Amino acid sequence: MRRVIIIITVIFSSLLWWGVYMADNSNKESTVYFFQDVQRDVLRVASSSLNNWLVNHVQNNPTLDLSKLPQDYFREQRSPISPTTYGDVFIFQNGSPIFDNYRMFLDKYPGQNIKDFIEVQSETAGADHYYQLVDEINKNSEGQGYWTWDAERRGVEWAVWMPMSFEGQDFVLLITTPQQIIFDVASVSQNKLYYMFIASIANILLILVFIFFYYWQEKKIRDALSESGNVTKIGELQHDLETCKLKLENQSNQYQKVSEELESAMNMMIDKDMKINEVQNKLKDRMNG
Numbered sequence: 001m002r003r004v005i006i007i008i009t010v011i012f013s014s015l016l017w018w019g020v021y022m023a024d025n026s027n028k029e030s031t032v033y034f035f036q037d038v039q040r041d042v043l044r045v046a047s048s049s050l051n052n053w054l055v056n057h058v059q060n061n062p063t064l065d066l067s068k069l070p071q072d073y074f075r076e077q078r079s080p081i082s083p084t085t086y087g088d089v090f091i092f093q094n095g096s097p098i099f100d101n102y103r104m105f106l107d108k109y110p111g112q113n114i115k116d117f118i119e120v121q122s123e124t125a126g127a128d129h130y131y132q133l134v135d136e137i138n139k140n141s142e143g144q145g146y147w148t149w150d151a152e153r154r155g156v157e158w159a160v161w162m163p164m165s166f167e168g169q170d171f172v173l174l175i176t177t178p179q180q181i182i183f184d185v186a187s188v189s190q191n192k193l194y195y196m197f198i199a200s201i202a203n204i205l206l207i208l209v210f211i212f213f214y215y216w217q218e219k220k221i222r223d224a225l226s227e228s229g230n231v232t233k234i235g236e237l238q239h240d241l242e243t244c245k246l247k248l249e250n251q252s253n254q255y256q257k258v259s260e261e262l263e264s265a266m267n268m269m270i271d272k273d274m275k276i277n278e279v280q281n282k283l284k285d286r287m288n289g
Contacts, residue, residue, distance in 0.1 A: 009210040031186040039160040087177030095138040126151030
């Protein structure tokens with residue numbers, strides 16, 4: 001029974017921590033899913049903002065060549081996209097970054113296509129899982145997923161990219177957010193601590209219940225053994241009493257035999273005395289006669 005209690009306790013404890021693991025994973029997945037919806041909404045706003053910005057600048061500068069917009073132009077003019085707490089926003093044209101206020105791409109790889117410099121970044125900073133993003137940016141396609149730009153500094157990032165067109169020119173807007181920032185904003189770590197706290201309390205209660213049942217079972221076994229021991233002692237006493245009774249009966253029989261022998265000896269002595277008296281009486285009679 002004690003083994004059963006231990007096995008049940010281990011199983012329930014394992015299920016509790018497995019539940020914490022599953023709840024944490026589910027929380028992370030739902031957080032990322034929700035956050036990418038937010039990123040998509042941010043890109044829609046950014047696309048509208050960029051479109052308005054381009055309209056104003058084309059009206060003010062009709063000779064502006066949209067196919068050769070340098071990063072410096074975006075710096076000199078008012079930024080088309082305001083910084084956002086939901087990630088870093090970039091603008092690509094023909095696969096090359098043209099808006100990069102966060103200095104992720106242009107400082108290290110100015111004027112290069114992301115397809116060309118991502119391989120170098122992979123070797124120098126651990127860029128990974130970027131094939132879908134790079135391919136769809138070069139194809140001006142819409143998509144979402146995760147990738148790694150700098151494994152040490154930024155880690156895994158979740159990104160959404162969306163194309164837009166203006167006067168025959170194609171652009172792709174990219175918003176990318178490190179996973180850790182997403183989890184910090186959504187308090188994923190705090191939720192995990194909450195799950196672990198609940199599981200720890202439940203585990204402690206489970207252990208206390210286990211201890212209670214363990215000692216209850218131990219006491220039950222001891223009582224059973226104690227009762228079993230008393231029965232054995234009673235049986236032993238009864239056996240001893242029977243043995244003593246038999247011994248007493250044997251001794252009584254022996255005493256009876258001895259008594260009978262003594263009685264027989266006394267009777268013989270009495271008979272002898274009587275015979276002696278008869279002989280003495282006869283002698284007396286002869287002497288008197």
